[in-house]
Amino acid sequence: MVNLTEKIISLCKRRGFIFPSSEIYGGFSSCYDFGPLGVEMKNNIKKAWWDEMTKLHENIVGLDAAILMSPRVWQASGHLTAGFADELVECKVCHKRFKISDVQVSVSKNSNSEKMLKLKFQNSKCPQCGGELTQPRKFNLMMRTFVGPVEDKASQTYLRAETCQGIYVNFENVLSSMRLKIPFGIAQIGKAFRNEITPSNFIFRMREFEQMELQWFCYPKEANRYFNYWKQERMKWYDNLGIKKENLRLVEISSKERAHYAKRQVDIQYKFPFGWQEIEGVHNRGDWDLSNHSKYSGENLKYGNKDKKDKEIYFPYIIETSVGVERCLFAFLCDAYQEIAGGRTKTTKSTKEIEILLKLDKKITPVKIAVLPLVKNKPDLVKKAKEVYQLLKPHFVCQYDEVGSIGRRYRRQDEIGTFFCLTVDFESLKQNDLTIRYRDTMFQERIKIPRLIKVLKEKLDE
Ligand code: GAP
Numbered sequence: 001m002v003n004l005t006e007k008i009i010s011l012c013k014r015r016g017f018i019f020p021s022s023e024i025y026g027g028f029s030s031c032y033d034f035g036p037l038g039v040e041m042k043n044n045i046k047k048a049w050w051d052e053m054t055k056l057h058e059n060i061v062g063l064d065a066a067i068l069m070s071p072r073v074w075q076a077s078g079h080l081t082a083g084f085a086d087e088l089v090e091c092k093v094c095h096k097r098f099k100i101s102d103v104q105v106s107v108s109k110n111s112n113s114e115k116m117l118k119l120k121f122q123n124s125k126c127p128q129c130g131g132e133l134t135q136p137r138k139f140n141l142m143m144r145t146f147v148g149p150v151e152d153k154a155s156q157t158y159l160r161a162e163t164c165q166g167i168y169v170n171f172e173n174v175l176s177s178m179r180l181k182i183p184f185g186i187a188q189i190g191k192a193f194r195n196e197i198t199p200s201n202f203i204f205r206m207r208e209f210e211q212m213e214l215q216w217f218c219y220p221k222e223a224n225r226y227f228n229y230w231k232q233e234r235m236k237w238y239d240n241l242g243i244k245k246e247n248l249r250l251v252e253i254s255s256k257e258r259a260h261y262a263k264r265q266v267d268i269q270y271k272f273p274f275g276w277q278e279i280e281g282v283h284n285r286g287d288w289d290l291s292n293h294s295k296y297s298g299e300n301l302k303y304g305n306k307d308k309k310d311k312e313i314y315f316p317y318i319i320e321t322s323v324g325v326e327r328c329l330f331a332f333l334c335d336a337y338q339e340i341a342g343g344r345t346k347t348t349k350s351t352k353e354i355e356i357l358l359k360l361d362k363k364i365t366p367v368k369i370a371v372l373p374l375v376k377n378k379p380d381l382v383k384k385a386k387e388v389y390q391l392l393k394p395h396f397v398c399q400y401d402e403v404g405s406i407g408r409r410y411r412r413q414d415e416i417g418t419f420f421c422l423t424v425d426f427e428s429l430k431q432n433d434l435t436i437r438y439r440d441t442m443f444q445e446r447i448k449i450p451r452l453i454k455v456l457k458e459k460l461d462e
Pocket of ligand 1: 161162163164194196203204205206207209211213278279280281320322323324325326327328
């Protein structure tokens with residue numbers, strides 16, 4: 001039996017959502033390219049998140065920091081030391097990483113040679129799920145690179161492993177240039193890179209991905225309140241975009257398992273075909289970032305009126321919400337994918353034949369509208385349908401399709417989640433109207449062509 005992940009991988013390849021990177025050279029481990037529909041869907045997710053943060057919330061501004069930063073940033077952030085650079089083993093099943101000391105295996109003091117460790121780990125199991133462990137390795141998730149023509153230590157830096165560090169180092173710049181007052185937020189979307197030991201599950205864990213991160217700066221005593229607020233706001237965002245409630249949950253992460261910077265951490269998990277997994281982290285990072293960047297850079301990153309002694313001056317606490325665009329996209333695909341045995345349309349011949357329906361939210365779905373002449377061999381119909389397509393194309397992501405029976409074409413569009421199909425028929429030539437078919441209900445009604453743009457914009461909330 002083909003499982004859901006495999007079905008989605010196949011659909012993504014077949015219909016132009018996602019391709020393996022460098023495929024003609026045999027692929028490139030854990031990197032993926034987003035095809036014509038994938039890039040539209042990704043852009044829609046990013047727009048929905050950006051609008052939510054910068055338009056629908058108060059006091060949030062945007063930023064687009066460079067991927068390459070001073071290596072001192074990563075010293076201050078703890079990425080070159082804590083967690084990110086330890087000798088680790090990773091479970092091949094649940095992908096949790098453990099320090100050697102945390103794995104239940106007795107390694108005697110004089111058996112520390114690499115060979116002995118290898119032997120010991122062959123027999124030990126993941127403390128979390130009992131899965132097989134990788135060999136222990138000194139591992140830093142940061143991807144190293146060199147800036148400038150000489151490849152020496154002085155020119156070495158890293159591709160960022162999380163986008164938020166660009167926000168922290170610009171805290172003062174944004175605060176003063178925008179004349180902001182606490183509490184306020186900085187939102188950013190951008191690429192991040194991690195040299196994952198075991199990338200897996202299609203686009204779930206990759207080495208190059210995009211993050212959408214909000215850093216909310218607040219008074220320390222209000223951090224708990226805002227932590228709870230943002231956790232709920234983020235759950236609402238998924239809900240508004242149609243993710244099924246039963247497939248989403250919040251999980252409080254214990255102090256032992258938290259990221260090195262987090263005072264408190266809640267994961268938003270999605271029920272993927274391979275189990276419940278994190279899609280987003282909500283963190284109370286306390287003053288870890290601003291105090292460390294202050295210490296390492298020598299700049300005073302405290303907030304408050306620094307000229308007046310009587311006023312409180314403090315490092316703001318940071319509440320962070322951090323989600324991977326691709327992981328989020330994968331969750332949306334899993335949630336929307338439906339197979340209808342026997343089909344909904346009249347074109348399905350046998351009850352065993354399966355129709356695919358991708359019930360993506362109208363904001364997320366890559367193609368909003370398909371324009372279809374009822375039949376291909378009537379030049380008047382084709383001409384009119386092409387005119388409609390040209391009329392709509394500047395306003396919406398549209399496809400024009402005249403190949404195959406009308407039923408087959410509806411099925412092709414349902415499979416990629418196209419929200420409306422517009423059919424130009426013989427009546428259209430006389431009435432200057434067409435049929436609009438709703439993807440989820442297959443309900444059809446007629447609309448006059450001159451009203452189309454207005455009506456569709458209303459229906460799509462655009
Ligand atoms: N700034 C905090 C931070 O980066 P994280 O929990 O390491 O926290 C946040 O990452 C989100 O980024 C994850 O919930 C996930 O959606 C995404 N992410 C992390 N590593 C990823 C990877 N290797 N591939 C795809 N997405 C990843």
